[in-house]
Amino acid sequence: MRVIVADCSAEYTGRLQASLPLARRVILIKADNSLLIFSELGSYKPLNWMVAPCTIHDITPDPSDHDPSTPVPEKIIKVTADKTSDILEVTFQHIYADNTYDLGEDPGLIKDGVEDHLQRYLAEQIERIGEGARLVRREFPTAIGPVDIMAVDAEGTHVAIEIKRHGGIDGVEQLTRYCELLNRDPLLAPVRGIFAAQTISPQARVLAEDRGFECLLLDYDEMRGVEDDSLKLF
Structure with a gap:
């Protein structure tokens, strides 16, 4: 530099x-x-x-x-x-x-609570999407990019999960493309979708539910085991 x-x-x-x-x-x-x-x-x-x-x-x-x-x-x-x-x-x-100045190789910005952390915690706690759910893998490969998490629910149905910090319409569109592609595979279909985020905009929620997707809010502090320090009566 x-x-x-x-x-x-x-x-x-x-x-x-x-x-x-x-x-x-x-x-x-x-x-x-x-x-x-x-x-x-x-x-x-x-x-x-x-x-x-x-x-x-x-x-x-x-x-x-x-x-x-x-x-x-x-x-x-x-x-x-x-x-x-x-x-x-x-x-x-x-x-x-x-x-x-020789600044050397930069490791890049590391943010606490970004999508990679949310993905890792949800993979470890996959029953948050439903009792009896099992993890297939993180970063499930497809021809148009990896699905954040692929799981199987208690009924044996494959579940594609798209994770965002702040869920907007673009994220719903991304999940839509993944599910449309995955449902062409007879070994996977039917595949249902879950749109998971720390916050989900009202417009994104309406669009996701209209397309048959479930919306899942993720509490990052709870998922990583951070206790709430606020005063409690009981």
């Missing part, structure tokens, strides 16, 4: 035209050559950027190529998109810091 603090201006040309006037900013250049320009205030999003795949050209300006009445920039960084004609050119009038 390269971090530059500088007085700079920028011009973006290509599918859109945009410019940033001269001001003090922070420029991040990632290992894949993506360049992002940030200001001190405002949104967390960059003011302008060019994402990979792209090529960076680090240019030291020649004073003879510039108007004598204007100051010569210390540096120009030109970023060209590899697949389009887009160009982002950053002109540095004064550089306060230009440092490169």
Whole structure:
């Protein structure tokens, strides 16, 4: 990661035209050559950027190529998109810091209570979908992607379970596609669906029930054995 603090201006040309006037900013250049320009205030999003795949050209300006009445920039960084004609050119009038850091491999963001945790706990507690239920497997493979959990209920019917943190219409549509595909397999059919989430929007619940799916609310703290610390009378 390269971090530059500088007085700079920028011009973006290509599918859109945009410019940033001269001001003090922070420029991040990632290992894949993506360049992002940030200001001190405002949104967390960059003011302008060019994402990979792209090529960076680090240019030291020649004073003879510039108007004598204007100051010569210390540096120009030109970023060209590899697949389009887009160009982002950053002109540095004064550089306060230009440092490169090796951040190593990032393990990624780990969130507590995300779908993977919910999936694991529900697989371990599969009787939450009904007494006598048995787990077939997590990440049950299909031609259009894995079903979060495949189980068999007490009657021997296969159950496809789609798990979300916050259940919306997109999740119901995803479960619909899985069940339509699985029900074409005579060794599995009939397959019923369960839409499981920590919260389910009213619209998603109506759609799920209209399509014959059961909705199951998941209490993450209860599933992982966290006791409620709230005061109880009994």
